[in-house]
Amino acid sequence: MFYHFLYPYHTELGWLNVFRYITFRSIGCAVTAFLLVVLLGPYFIAWLQKKHFGQVIRDDGPESHFSKKGVPTMGGILILSAMTGASLLWTDLTSGLVWLLIAISLFFGFIGSMDDIKKIRKGNSRGLTPREKLILQVFGALVVGVFLVLAPGYDGVLSLPFFKSFHPDLGWLYVPFAVVVIVGASNAVNLTDGLDGLAAGPIVITASTYLIFSYVAGNAVVASYLQIPFVSGAGEVTIYCASIVGACLGFLWFNCYPAEIFMGDVGSLSLGGTLGVISVITKQEFLLVIVGGIFVMEALSVILQVGYFKMTGGKRIFLMAPFHHHFEKKGWLEPKVVVRFWIVSIILGLIALATLKLR
Secondary structure, three states, X not given: OHHHHHHHHOOOOHHHHHHHOHHHHHHHHXXXXXXXXXXXXXXXXXXXXXXXXXXXXXXXXXXXXXXXXXXXXXXXXXXXXXXXXXXXXHOOOOOHHHHHHHHHHHHHHHHHHXXXXXXXXXXXXXXXOHHHHHHHHHHHHHHHHHHHHHOOOOOOEOOOOOOOXXXXXXXXXXXXXXXXXXXXXXXXXXXXXXXXXXXHHHHHHHHHHHHHHHHXXXXXXXXXXXXXXXXXXXXXXXXXXXXXXHHHHHHHHHHOOOOOOOOHHHXXXXXXXXXXXXXXXXXXXXXXXXXOHHHHHHHHHHHXXXXXXXXXXXXXXXXXXXXXXXXXXXXXXXXXXXXXXXHHHHHHXXXXXXXXXXX
């Protein structure tokens, strides 16, 4: 909105020329999203408490989590509101990619909100059935895949880190591939959201990494030099990434230990799905495995635990899954688990950025 209403007057007021720069608008978007969450957070938390939208704790979880019962949840509504509001203010609203990201964030947030509300009403940790959730997620991801394959200048060619000359073209098979990436990312982040600040920290790091990659992908000269796919319009995706960074940093203000609010499935499902879509838009799908390694590890721990449990008739690989609970069972305090996972996430983000020169 600022871009459309203020930049046209840059000929009369030279300083308004800054609104043409993606870097300036990204910073503005991140700060705006952060302030929206921090300023509205106390009122939103009070409203959730009034409506008794409190966290439901799984009965078989760590005993240290039982005290979290009743802590306001569905904080993802606040995150998504800040992301959407900030993006509408700072992005070029003629960008189809921006509207695609807003739409998919809100749609996956809608899935998460139904899941959260069902849990709250039932008073247990069982919300939507896995089948119901998966059908809705696949539908949203399919829309994204088809939209991108049909978009002018877009194709089904894959870009793999570390492989400079290997670019397989999936054609229409790119659509189911995109579905797997988006749905997988959504559920992986959802599984990670189990400790105070655990999901929000790696989300900030992952979104910051993709902020850089989307900026590079949107610049034809830089993209060619670094040998990554040029994606027309990806520059505006940079600003949307900034909205995620700002909103999640603001949310950490209240979500750090001991948490005053949880993001709930409305936050984790939507943010995970959004990161998946961003990886697809920027043609850096496989990079998500690296920079989002924490999410991948959490998802794999659940898959391995369940599979091994069924194969061996009740034996376990980990003391408890997802993986972060394993360390809690080993005696690590919650803040130690969270901060160490953040550290690993930062290292993975740096490795992901290093692939810019290893192609």
